[in-house]
Amino acid sequence: MLIEIICTGDEVLTGKIVNTNFSYMAQKLEDVGLSVRWGTTVGDDRDTLLAAFLHAGERADAVIVNGGLGPTVDDLSQEIAARAAGVELVLSEEWLTTMEAFFQRRSRVMSPNNKKQAMLPATAEILDNPIGTACGFAMDIGKARFFFTPGVPRELRRMLEEQIIPRLLARGGAPSAIRLKRFHSYGLGESHVDALLQGVEELVPDGSAKLGFRAHYPQIETKVTVRGADEADIERKLAPVSAEVRKRLGNFILAEDDDTLEGMILKAL
The missing domain is CATH 3.40.980.10 (MoaB/Mog-like domain)
Structure with missing residues (x-):
């Protein structure tokens, strides 16, 4: 569209x-x-x-x-x-x-x-x-x-x-369910994160998972948008993608979704 x-x-x-x-x-x-x-x-x-x-x-x-x-x-x-x-x-x-x-x-x-x-x-x-x-x-x-x-x-x-x-x-004839998953990482540049996550979208063969990035120094936000027929379909598609993102970025991920770096630091104190 x-x-x-x-x-x-x-x-x-x-x-x-x-x-x-x-x-x-x-x-x-x-x-x-x-x-x-x-x-x-x-x-x-x-x-x-x-x-x-x-x-x-x-x-x-x-x-x-x-x-x-x-x-x-x-x-x-x-x-x-x-x-x-x-x-x-x-x-x-x-x-x-x-x-x-x-x-x-x-x-x-x-x-x-x-x-x-x-x-x-x-x-x-x-x-x-x-x-x-x-x-x-x-x-x-x-x-x-x-x-x-x-x-x-x-x-x-x-x-x-x-x-x-x-x-x-x-x-646009889009599926009825869409979810955005966000990962906040620290210590890696945008191009480095992009390279590390090459091929992750292919874990969902029908092309309904999309990867995106947003740089807001000193952090990188990795966004995974998944579309599906319903929430169960979303969960099935999102699970392997999220697991692979966590595996590849490892300890560089400091927070997910609405959590922030500042919030995670406060929790650790």
Whole structure:
């Protein structure tokens, strides 16, 4: 599957804020075996956004758009998505009701301009955002399925994990179960670890195990992503790979999964 991420906003384009949303999305997708082919950053300009959406709709299979779902005049994602798809913007009574309840629970009055966040392209599928007012949505533009997400990091992260990744995996015909196993090693360079682990993926003959590395000095994170029909299938495939990684890296492995070097040192004290 060819995936593109489009990040919007003048503040991102000009470097006034660091685009941590892109790195988070790309890493999360990589963790489940979905690689990003293109990353695009676009400012708050209608013509530029339209061109970016149309181009992505021609070359990608799936596109994640981040930002531009707020209530202000420079939040343009819904408007430009509708133009790119050739459909009208319509008021989503469902999302308007959801927003009104959101404000009522917090004893706040909803501003009139928040109604803009309930204006969606006519063909949009709502992606729930239980912790904010920005309505995520999915729709087709060109040959690609587009997923529009909030710029607020915590809202994006929840929507990505709960709403978008499952849809992407289903769209790509991926197995229903995926697991990421991580090994944290110290004292070996990335190229050395790569050489030591040559052929480990072949312990799973159907190609459903993938090895990856991430260097964050002075440690190397070795990632094993395994796909399977169910959790039992995952366990069967992951066991020999994990055992072989431990065997080859030996005492250079200091921690696994969410454990850290610092945490292991504290446990040893």
